[in-house]
Amino acid sequence: MPILSSRHVPVIVIGTPYCARIHPGFAAYLTVSDHESMTHRITQFASHIAVQYVLDSLYSSYFAKDYARCSEFLERSFPYTRLPGLK
Numbered sequence: 001m002p003i004l005s006s007r008h009v010p011v012i013v014i015g016t017p018y019c020a021r022i023h024p025g026f027a028a029y030l031t032v033s034d035h036e037s038m039t040h041r042i043t044q045f046a047s048h049i050a051v052q053y054v055l056d057s058l059y060s061s062y063f064a065k066d067y068a069r070c071s072e073f074l075e076r077s078f079p080y081t082r083l084p085g086l087k
Helices: 001-006 018-021 041-065 067-077
Strands: 012-015 028-031
Touching: 012 018, 012 041, 018 028, 028 041
Parallel strands: 012 028
Antiparallel strands: none
């Protein structure tokens, strides 16, 4: 963290509201619920989905900032993901 701070790199914390309270001073906080009973399997699945949603939202926001450049990068990086016959 000191290296990122010295280079003025904004840090985004993904965690519970409690985490945000005990670690103040970051650029942004993306919180997921901490009001769950971890003894139930469905709750663990819901927590996983919540974190996945936060990460997907963060990625899509970053991607949308420069859609043309990011889209071109993906096309160059993943040539084998295209369906045959489609351009």
